[in-house]
Amino acid sequence: MRQRKFAVIWRFLCPAAPLFLLSLLCSMLNTLFTALTPQIIRSAVDSIIGSQPFQDLPAPLIQWLSSLTFEKALLWAAAGVLAVSGLAALFGFLSRTGTAMCSERFVKGIRDTLFTHIQKLPFAWHTAHQTGEIIQRCTSDVEVIRSFVTTQCLEAFRVLFLVFVSFVLMFSMSVKISLVALAFLPVVVIYSLFFYAKMAQRFLAADEAEGELTTDVQENLTGVRVVRAFGREAYEVGKFDEKNQRFSDLWIRLGKLMSVYWACGDLLCGFQILAVLLVGVGETVSGAITPGTFLAFLTYNAAMIWPVRGLGRVLSEMSKAGVSIERVGEIMDAQEEQFPAEPKIPDWKGNIVFDHVTFGYGGEEPVLRDVSFTVPAGTTFAILGGTGSGKSTVAALLTRLYDLGPGEGRITIDGIDLRDIPQSELRRNIGLVLQEPFLYSKTVEENIKATRPAASREEVRRAAGVACVDQALAEMALGYDTIVGERGVTLSGGQKQRVAIARTLLSQAPVLLLDDSLSAVDTETDERIRGALLREAMGTTLILISHRVTTLMKADHILVLEDGRVAEEGTHEELIARNGPYHRVYEIQMSQDDRRLLAGEGGEA
Template structure:
């Protein structure tokens, strides 16, 4: 595996996504350096004009160039015209380099950030379900948006500026030392001081940026949770509580940025002082040398131009370093996601027929924060049968199906689950999940049309096939009542539909999958008993030969199953048919007696076997 793909340091992450656009980055950097060279030509032209065109000094140019331009007999007017033309030429070349450098920088920037976003999104899709449940959505979004933008700005702007500034300082110092060593040493002596205090503030600023970034993640999470649960907030009159909760986090976020602003203000104020001292010292020494004949007036002007052009980028290097501290935090936050381990695939993948018996063999499993949830459970779901699971809250019903779908993997020594005798850990997750259709108690619908939601598992399905699945799920009639029918847009998380309608749309979506194994995880809880019976009758007619697993707290939903498993406290309490469990007089019979009433008995008779 490429070491840059996972793990590694910050440089490895940047290199991974910058490498495809490295030629753009290198080209932009080269042009930026050429721009510096052409800019450096202007002070030399001014120096020559002052000393040799206006003044009496001989031209400090190669003899062939002096002869070519006939500078030895140069008139003042012609000399000024040549100087103006040279300055114009240098400006044009500098402008062309600057133009091309910015274009290539923009292309490099967009290619880099696209690759980074694609890599993040692709990696997040492959992370285990347990990773997603352990991390807040708002924080993940914040890392994938604002943190990515900070990294983009660092790589394609700040990093280029660091290289350009370093080249400019070295290049200008070489030119300055060639003119006067004494003044150059004075100018150079202040640079370590400027760099030193910049690095000092860099270490301070990094900690403040980390705290501010984490506060921003918390703020994003608060907003995301509030918008997602807007109906709950309204229903319980929690608007003021949510406003106060947001205000607390927003105030903390504001306070952190104010503290960061104070630190940055101190940095800029001290930087201005040091920079001013440097320019003043170089000016005094330069004047002294000029008066004493150590340098000419033209050299002094050129020297001050180079010093001013050099000291401010070095001064701004502190700003770049402060931004780099923020980028370092953002890189760590993005790297945390990219370093998370993806769901491992089987060493020797097997894709067996899925219309086979499902066997849970001494299965034990527990969530990290809850301890053991299911304990030494064994049972068999015959192929093509309807198997029901009944149990109280926390008894492990949904956990068993999460294990079957490999949303969680069994730990070592936790037993095994097989389909047709093949351990599901040997079956690729994509193949397994493609052949297991699941409808959850709280189904998720996308902010798209109802038709698009139903076709999510088969995007190329026709409208007739959509209507057939909707009819089986008893939602087709509800669509007729909507003005736009199947073209009705579903609000975010399905808020425009009732709970029962959302569940029935989710059932239709799963039926479109045509999976040989179908799991209904309490997915009829939001529909009335009559609709429940109608859906079950339609499913029996529509899905003959499929293995159906029903999880419900409603006895009428389960009692016609071929086999019923009753869980209690994470263990198998009872197993058998409805008649067998009724005869035993155990937990199942007690639940039956509590739930059953005359209305349920009528529905049972109407929804019974045809």
């Protein structure tokens, strides 16, 4: 598990490793120059203000300092403090600048890789994961990882180096006091590790609760029209409040645990400083060490003990980062859509064959059972079925949103197995319009041009005319420049479907697949769109999927699905004559207005 987490970090840190190492080096140099200041003060107190001879300095420097007057020696000591402080500040600046650059390069790599990877994941993966949870993993969890790797890890290295330098200097001044100071460090470390284990569990629970809360907000905002239409505001507020309360309670519990940790840490550090102070005073009074040495010792101890206690913050961040790395790693480990080893590209005449296809979602009961049919190239093929009959599954399989497994049959286009055709090639040549189309929060024209950004305004108008949405746009103040609200919320259901049809028509795909995409338009508009499609799509393989008979009755061939099986197939006239499932649906659905409309078209079958 730890190797896996390290591999995830190294994968993204590697490109920024030079900056990381440079920041680490500058941080160490900052620590070294900072550590020189107490030594200068020690010499000033003992040998300039006091009468002790200069120690631990090169002989020429000792001789030169001894020849100076009191005032000059004190000025040179002050200049020395300013010089080393300036160098420490310079390297501190370089370290922080390098850390900022490394941090952004690191997090950019994670975001880019995550987003690209998510685009390549199968549709089944997306249906199994909530949108809010995915967003939370790609934002909050990524930020936690960034903070830990590029801030807390550097701080941990700096503290360890500071402890090493401090103890080297402290032992050189007094072994006895150094041992007293050192005795408390294992206690602090063990105590921090104990809390680290406790906090990791609570961070995981809080992180998961945050994902649920984000999902709840995302679903509420997405479905705001449904919430308002059914007066569900109070219910949604109550549901959000319940999850928000749980989220708050988890963070309060975590906050209490961290409060105990910091309070006990302060107490331990206070005892350590008190012990060093008492022993140090005794050593100074007895003459074992000089006052300057004692002052320098206290400075090193204070500079060391508080960052050591701060390692607990690093450990707590490590617990958060461990959870976040695991959650991000789960996305990165998800298997991308598989491309055929030897891809084959059809010439796209559009001849489609379903050969004994049986399919179920995730190992559940089959939705399609031994379904076989052929769609001749350039024809209009219709699929009729009620809810749960499997008609939308046909569309999902044809566009490879889901793949058939071994023994589940075969689907071919122009004689080539669907699994041998690259997904990008397949979806570029099959124009799909869903019952609930997604529209971007852009202008209507930009939404239509999504499949062909380089299309001209005239081509956009032509596609909109075939989809019978041009008249509705003409009635809008800004026409094609009308801004569509998020997910198309400012348009009616029928208008959204027609904009989506225009968008697909503009792609000029050789196969058009309309999956119940006329369900939100009235019968008359339905007829106009179908007529325009049949005229416009000459030579194009057109597949119409619907539960509405009037949408399908003029197709060259009609397939009727019931409970995932082929109930019957044929032309409209043939199916009516058989007096089977199609005829029953026809009789139920055909209203007086529908019959008048058909009579106006040339008579009823």
